[in-house]
Amino acid sequence: VAEDRIEGLLGAYLLGELSVEEEERELERHLEVCAECRRELERVRQTHNLLRQLAANEPPAELKEQVLAQVRGETPAHSISRWWFWASAAAALLLVAVLSVGLFREITGDPSFVVPLAATELAPEAGGEARIEEVGENFQVELEVWGMPELKEDEYYEMWYYAEDGGRISCGTFQVGPEGRATVNLTAPASARDYPEIEITRELDDGNPEASDEGILEGELRST
């Protein structure tokens, strides 16, 4: 229960809002010893960064108004459709912004690089590619895979930054579609630069946060 309470502080921590110094120290102490909370922090951080980006691009005025009205206890007419309209508009703007940044980087030759992912003996027909780009403090990873083995209902794939000594960082999880294909966007923290390899593992949703030993794809990052 104490752990639930500490874990519940992660969002406020990312927002820089653990006002009580003690709370922050307590959380950081806990993060040092709890691998699951560290992983949870990385997951929450991905969403946090995405929302920050979205909000920085174009705060949808109507969306704010909508929520504020709900807070005041009003329920304006057409709430759903208006909300959808502005939410879609915001998503479209974000897409344009992301594409523009990509184009700009291509023109200016900003370093992004592609890491080919090779199959292991567990699934020799699988393959993939990770396109990695440094965005601010983090790494944006566009992962494309194909020929991945079909997953059972309680399984998923997970991408890791990985070091020979066994240390690893999770970049996120995903499912695959027909022909074992998927294209997903993941985020890795700045600390990922210390890890020389990428691995995609097949994981069972059993609450165990550690990596399984079922590595399906592997790739090597060249140091730049």
Add this chain to the structure above:
Amino acid sequence: VARALSRIPEEHREVVTLAYFEGLSQREISRRTGVPLGTIKSRTTAALKRLHRSLLNPAAEETHRG
């Protein structure tokens, strides 16, 4: 992101919108909504977790090629 936001519970969407789009502090959100500060903090974390899940699963569904 918008679609993912629409799928999470109302109370989660509210804290996310107020914190990220309205730029309110956790304390201000607590005051505005009349919900205790501790609850707002844990709700923010819960909302980010829900959003993350909501973003991941459909992302894989929608981007597969076939």
